[in-house]
Amino acid sequence: MTWISKSITVFGGLLLAHACYSAQEHSALQSLRASTAALTSPSPAVATLPIDIAVETVVATLVILLGLVLNTRPLRPIQWRVWAGKVEREGEEGFIDSSGEVSRDYIGNPFRFLETRPGFIDIRKQRKEFADWVKNGGERLGASAGAGAQ
Amino acid sequence: MPTERDFQISPVVQDSVVHNSRTLINLQSLTASLFGVGAGILGLESYYGFLFYIICSVLTTLLFYVVRVAPTSIPSGKAAFDTSRYYRSPYEFWTGGLLNGLAGFILTWTLFYGLVRA
Structure with a gap:
């Protein structure tokens, strides 16, 4: 999905660069023509942009806009x-x-x-084992530990 | 207007609020510079430039709504153009972009106007 939006943005950027260069060339040409023909025509025409460059600029802007919007990160619910x-x-x-x-x-x-809370432990059984161990005087430690492990 | 009690009954995830508004602000400041480039190439002057900016900014917000908000907001039972699933106030969503990107817009507008009409 991301390569679609990236390629749309790059394509729009190319269009925009081309439109920008065309507009710059057009204005340079206009100023050159005005300087050479300044004597013949006293009021040089205002350098309006040709319609194709204007259309290209607007289309390029919209294409980049689409690419950038598609490239945004997904939102998260706030509630x-x-x-x-x-x-x-x-x-x-x-x-x-x-x-x-x-x-x-x-x-x-x-x-x-x-x-992730720990599992339940049988506290009555452990208490009984401890009582047995105390009753036997703590001798059969290993045996009661073995019984507790059962 | 939601009160303190409403926020306790249905709490709000601050991380998501920050994430959403940062996504929107990033998009708006980026696209504002782009619109400045467009306005400079077109050679717009005075009010037409700001009109261009306002129209394009509203278009950006609409497109963002259609692409990111609407596909999940409308199936969850919200009305159309209701952004309360992702944003706390609708004013922040619909009009916040106008002021966020204005400085960047004027910067690139004047720059490209000067570059193209050298």
Whole structure:
């Protein structure tokens, strides 16, 4: 997608450069003609731009404008619920730049702290094992540790 | 006008606000210089130059709306020309570009006017 917008912009830039050069040449020619024919015609014609250069300029401006607009980065929703829903649904694919990479300020899932919490532990079983270990005087440490690992 | 309470009920992501307005401002300052080049080549003077700038700037905003805002905003239930999915105030979106790029426009306008009519 990005090469389309880039090539449109470059094409418009070429058109604009050509129009600019044509206009400059035209004005140079006009001033030359005015200086040579100053004696014959007392009021030299005002150097109006030829219509084709004017049209080329406007078209080139619009073409570059189209390329630049297509080259902008995708917007992000500003409401938290809309934005978080988009992150949840699309993940990194929803935040890809116009250059095709995930943008640098992508922070990811705002609820990831909920998804990485530690698993539950059976506190009653551990308490019972500890009581057994205390009752046996702490002798069978290795055995109770083995039982705890089961 | 949204109050403090509205912002607490439906909070706003500041990063997205900054990202969106920076995208729009970048585009507008870039295109304003481009319009200056166009106006200088066309040899526009006084009010016609500013008229050209205003027309082109409005066109830029419209095109930006059509390309970036409308494809996702309208399916999500917003009305046409409603930018509240991506921008906090519609004035910032529709008229902010006129002042953002004016300096760049005048700079390149005068430069290219002088270059072409040397």
